[in-house]
Amino acid sequence: MNNNKAAVVTYRGGSVENLHHANVAVVDASGKLLYGFGNPQRMTLARSAAKPAQALAVLEAGAFERFDFDEADLALMCASHSSEPRHIERTLAMLGKIDLTESSMRCGGHPPISDAVYKDWIKRDFTPTAACSNCSGKHVGMLGAALALGQTAENYESPDHPLQRHVKAVVADLCDLPVDGVEWATDGCNLPTPAFPLDRLARMYARLASAADLTASGEIASERTEALAKIYRAMTRHPEMVAGEGRFCTELMKAFDGDVVGKLGADGSYGIGIRASEQTLRLGSDGALGFSVKVEDGNIEALYMLVCEILERLQIGTSQQRGLLSAFHRPKMINTMKREIGHAEFSFELQKP
Incomplete structure (x- = not known):
């Protein structure tokens, strides 16, 4: 070709x-x-095109049953959202389900993808927090998965955390590859991100x-x-x-x-x-x-x-x-x-x- x-x-x-x-x-x-x-x-x-595979790892960890996440929560876990009020509000509600706060999230705030949201933030002199990250749903899902696996939520973003080892195994299997057939780097939101054919x-x-x-x-x-x-x-x-x-x-x-x-x-x-x-x-x-x-x-x-x-x-x-x-x-x-x-x-x- x-x-x-x-x-x-x-x-x-x-x-x-x-x-x-x-x-x-x-x-x-x-x-x-x-x-x-x-x-x-x-x-x-x-x-972020890998987010459905990462969401699968959250599902298979048992986080949905334990924390009563719903279908819209799952959609947000797969999102690169625009930081609209509905996205931020759902992130905070999901944090409430797992009894954690924004301080547990290992992603940072950033300017929104949406121009309309950005203009609104500027008018209000708003400083974005972790819940405003376009990857906030994925992070809350990962926190829930870590807890569902019986692990600590601390350092859940670390490649060496048991949660991330679980994620790596699920992603590789979904791609019909051995675990060492997937390469890993760090994404903009601070979580591991996969590379594969x-x-x-x-x-x-x-x-x-x-x-x-x-x-x-x-x-x-x-x-x-x-x-x-x-x-x-x-x-x-x-x-x-x-x-x-x-x-x-x-x-x-x-x-x-x-x-x-x-x-x-x-x-x-x-x-x-x-x-x-x-x-x-x-x-x-x-x-x-x-x-x-x-x-x-x-x-x-x-x-x-x-x-x-x-x-x-x-x-x-x-x-x-x-x-x-x-x-x-x-x-x-x-x-x-x-x-x-x-x-x-x-x-x-x-x-x-």
Whole structure:
């Protein structure tokens, strides 16, 4: 597969301004590579796109039963949220369920992803705290999991903490890799973050969608499949918790009305899970489908354009559903005087391996 050709090219007037190189992997529910571009096996830091796998570790630790977390709480554990009042309020309520305070959270406050929230904070001279972190749900989930495992919550973010060893084992197993087949670094929110081949990220999301299909059919499923389906339902039923007002992840899952799950990872990674349909069958999968993307320069706008273009080329959903994402697919490139001054073109082809 071509590792040198750009996936997205942006123009200012008739001149090339930016070349965005990217890697794409499209897999079936068994993890078989169906289509790709660039290097589908690129070792990739999934960043927040790995949050559903980390949430699975929280579920399998028994935190939900012990602390009575609900579906919206689970969605927030998978979130990179906009620090809207609903996100902060739910974080604090979740802390109350585990009888801890913000002082136990090992993440810091930061400027919000949402411009509207940022303007509000500036007007109020508001200083963000740990509960305002876009990863706050994941941190409270991790705290609950540590306690559910009978461990101390202190230093729960440490790679050597029993909780993080549990998380590493779950993530590796979900990706069909040995524990030492996953590399670990430290994320922006201070928790360990995994790196693994890009097609394994697609596999993870295909498994989420496949689990949703299996449990919806009424078939007897394993505990893990039930847990994955629970995560899928939480994210697709509460998309406003996963990102926020006007954000891509939220709008994507609203547009496809439960048939697609998706999650952003910082610096240009994305994971998509697609439930089984006639179209996934035509694409060569006998069930659910997953795809993952990594944009080499980390450009998030180019990432969203590329994800939308792949959905278009794979003909996922209806044209009306895909059209709801047009502002992300082909965003208008305008200057301060509202003049359109450029455009983007997609210069990649999905290839069978």
